Amino acid sequence: MSQSLETPLLARRGFLAAASALAFAVPASNALAAQDAYASSPFRKLTDAEWRQKLPAASYGVLRHEDTERPGTSPLLKEHRKGRFACLGCDLPLFTSDTKFESGTGWPSFYRAIPGAVATKTDYKIGVARTEYHCAQCLGHQGHIFNDGPRPTGLRYCNNGVALKFIPA
Numbered sequence: 001m002s003q004s005l006e007t008p009l010l011a012r013r014g015f016l017a018a019a020s021a022l023a024f025a026v027p028a029s030n031a032l033a034a035q036d037a038y039a040s041s042p043f044r045k046l047t048d049a050e051w052r053q054k055l056p057a058a059s060y061g062v063l064r065h066e067d068t069e070r071p072g073t074s075p076l077l078k079e080h081r082k083g084r085f086a087c088l089g090c091d092l093p094l095f096t097s098d099t100k101f102e103s104g105t106g107w108p109s110f111y112r113a114i115p116g117a118v119a120t121k122t123d124y125k126i127g128v129a130r131t132e133y134h135c136a137q138c139l140g141h142q143g144h145i146f147n148d149g150p151r152p153t154g155l156r157y158c159n160n161g162v163a164l165k166f167i168p169a
Contacts, residue, residue, distance in 0.1 A: 037116060038137040038138075041137050043089065043090045043137060043138035043139075046138075051089070052064075054089075055088065056162070058162045059162045062160045062162050063087075063088065063089045063141055065141075066123075066132070066141040068160060069161060070106075071107060072106040073106075074107065074161020074162065076164055076166060077161065079097075079100075079166050081097065081166070081169070082097050082168070082169040083097050083167050083169045084096055084167045084169075085159075085164045085166055085167075086164065086165050086166075087135035087137065087138060087140055087142070087163065088162070088164055088165045089135060090137045090138035091165075092117060092135055092137040093114055093117065094114055094117045094118060094135060094164070095112075095113055095157070099112045099113075101149070103149070103156055103158070105158060107143065107158050108159045109149070109158055110156075110157040110159065111150055111152070111153045111154075111157070112153050112155070113133070118133040118136055118142065119133065119134050119139070120132065120133045120134075121133075121134070123144065130144050130146075131144060131145040132145075133157065141160070141163065142159050142163050143158045143159040143160050145158070146158060
């Protein structure tokens with residue numbers, strides 16, 4: 001009888017292992033696909049020391065080491081002019097001002113990124129799966145995507161303000 005119990009159990013374990021591997025592969029392939037469009041970017045060739053010299057300390061920590069700024073500290077929270085929000089590391093436009101909204105979270109929030117501007121991956125740093133996004137051109141960390149945003153997408157791109165710069169229209 002133990003044989004018949006072990007076989008389904010092993011089959012179930014095999015299925016779960018395969019499903020887990022696939023779950024990790026799908027977000028990674030999404031990030032890689034976005035990265036390929038910018039594979040020849042000169043920003044991909046900068047050393048850590050060059051990034052440290054190029055960026056303010058707080059921005060360096062967020063963009064290059066996936067730190068998070070304290071909520072409520074970004075001057076971009078109150079930015080309501082027409083324009084674009086670009087990656088501070090490489091100037092790639094990531095969001096337009098018409099997709100920014102007040103989320104009440106303490107970080108600049110957007111409901112849609114400019115197509116092809118961000119790459120995503122799954123982040124487990126706090127013990128649960130979250131979708132993290134980076135600038136597709138320089139791979140600078142920007143923030144996380146949540147499913148509690150407004151229409152039409154229902155998404156909230158929760159961005160570190162120190163990872164962005166505003167370019168007025």
